[in-house]
Amino acid sequence: MAALSPEPQCYIQSILDSDLYKFRQYAILELYPDVDVKYRFTNRGGTRFTRDMHADVLKAIHHLGTLSLTASERSFLERRCPYFPASYLDYLSSFRFRPETQVRLTFVPSSDPTADDGTEWGSFELEVEGKWVDTILYEVPLMSIISEAYFTHVDTKWDYVGQLEQAHRKGLALFRAGCLLSEFGSRRRRTYRAHDIVMRGLVRAQDECAREDGAEGEGEGKGERGKLAGTSNVHFAHKYDLVPIGTIAHEMVMGIAALEGYEGSNGRTMDAWEKVYPDGSLGIALTDTFTTRPFFDDFVANPARARRWKGLRQDSGDPLKFIPVAKEAFERVGADPKTKVVVFSDSLDVERCIELKKAADEAGIGCSFGVGTHLTNDFRRVDEPVLQDVPGEGPVREEGEKSKALNMVIKLYSIAGQPCVKISDELTKNTGDPEAVALVKRRFGLEEDGGESKWGPTV
Incomplete structure (x- = not known):
């Protein structure tokens, strides 16, 4: 090498x-x-x-x-x-x-x-x-x-040594724990090649879980399976024929608030979103543009509108504290939390996703996970990097200092x-x-x- x-x-x-x-x-x-x-x-x-x-x-x-x-x-x-x-x-x-x-x-x-x-x-x-x-x-x-x-x-x-198997392992752990995963790693990926390797590893993990289900009989003797729901990256969704995943961005709430006033800006953004996407297929609301408190004030102020939205995205703060808050808000507007979803997306790794999945299940609210940097920029420092004929192959690098994104x-x-x-x-x-x-x-x-x-x- x-x-x-x-x-x-x-x-x-x-x-x-x-x-x-x-x-x-x-x-x-x-x-x-x-x-x-x-x-x-x-x-x-x-x-x-x-x-x-x-x-x-x-x-x-x-x-x-x-x-x-x-x-x-x-x-x-x-x-x-x-x-x-x-x-x-x-x-x-x-x-x-x-x-x-x-x-x-x-x-x-x-x-x-x-x-x-x-x-x-x-x-x-x-x-x-x-x-x-x-x-x-x-x-x-x-x-x-x-x-x-x-x-x-x-x-x-x-270097790329072990990146394919590392992504494969992470995918298996998440899917076997029942986690619904969306890949969110575009913005801080190490390289395009690293991102592509991760996508191949996740697809391989999903295929392996599907084969396990086929061999064992789906649902027999095990909990509910998770899956790769899709990726936020539209190019990789195209390349691997996956569902592109996305929500409202902070910038839309920020822009509407600066243009039209901060009071009620979360609610006005939701109204504008429904005008553009009336079928509700993209109805995941982002809660933390100006902290969660003003968001939830706007959310519960219009129960009929709140019930139309599929879920909420938690992107900062303490996710364990967010779960009961989200459940209370859904109940307050007359929605069954079990039919709604919290999309967790803040600095997640495999262990954190599994912990949050368990907490959401216990609370009786749906959940999914947008995982980014932990997938596409999880590397260790290597004194003598190697150039591989097939980048990403080989055993996972388990030792050495983390190479930070x-x-x-x-x-x-x-x-x-x-x-x-x-x-x-x-x-x-x-x-x-x-x-x-x-x-x-x-x-x-x-x-x-x-x-x-x-x-x-x-x-």
Whole structure:
């Protein structure tokens, strides 16, 4: 085996290599086609980058302008995403990124920018600006590009050995424990290749569980089986013929609140969503844009609307505390919690999913799991990486220090000149202009009582 050399490309090869929630572009096209926005990159971990990495990222960003929807991809969307009308697929077919006018990426040298080997160190400033409908698709590919460039230019002490079996094991453990899994790992994946290996491992695990069911007789002598519900990545859903999975994004609630006012903004977002997707097939509400308390106040204020929604997504805070809160809210609006679902998606691993599955079952409420970085960026540091003929094969690497994923986000920063904020149930996830964050906290009374309410702690 030869030493692993950095892969030269971090280019995105398909316009569908993004998460389904970004293709809620259709909702923006219908509701806010002429609104200007700005997105901003935040490197939460403060990880240093290099000028060579910056050059590769810049090339990959410009390459986005060459992407377009193929006939095969359109046929897949017609079959798997019936909630997208032909008019939107026509729009998407003609859509093109324009990075030369919409994206600004700047390398900012550090105070001691040059190492002994001549490497220039620094940080990135990245902004995306334009019409909301034109820029909404940038977030996921930009984050994928930055991550892959980092792990092929800066942190190269890792390899793909055992990644296939590792994903296979995780899938088996989750499915045998009855967990309904959606793969959510696009934004912080190590590389495209790593993501593909994970998808193959999960599909293999599902196939193996199906064979076990066939041999043993489904349901005989064992608990309910879980399964791979799908993936948030539309390209991989196409490649492996899976269901694309997605919900409302934080940015939609953030944008509507900044445009139209914060009071009742969660409820107004749900109303707008139902206008665009009236069949209810995408009815999973995101609860923590401005902490859970204002969300649940809006949720129970309209019981008929609340009953129409299939479930809630928990993305920050304590998920074990969220379960009884969600159950109470469903009961309050006259819905049977057993017929609803909580989608857990915050920093999950296999053990945490199984723990939450047990807690939800005991509480009598449905659940599913969106697992991201634990699947697509779970690596260990390797002093002598190896280049494999078939990347991902071999035994799982069990020893060695964890090779950490980047801690970064790209969030909606302003809309129509108004600052946008997100006030998470976890304080470290708050984003936006500090003065705007403080103002919104005051509007919701989040500074007066530490966030405690009848709905439980929000931080």
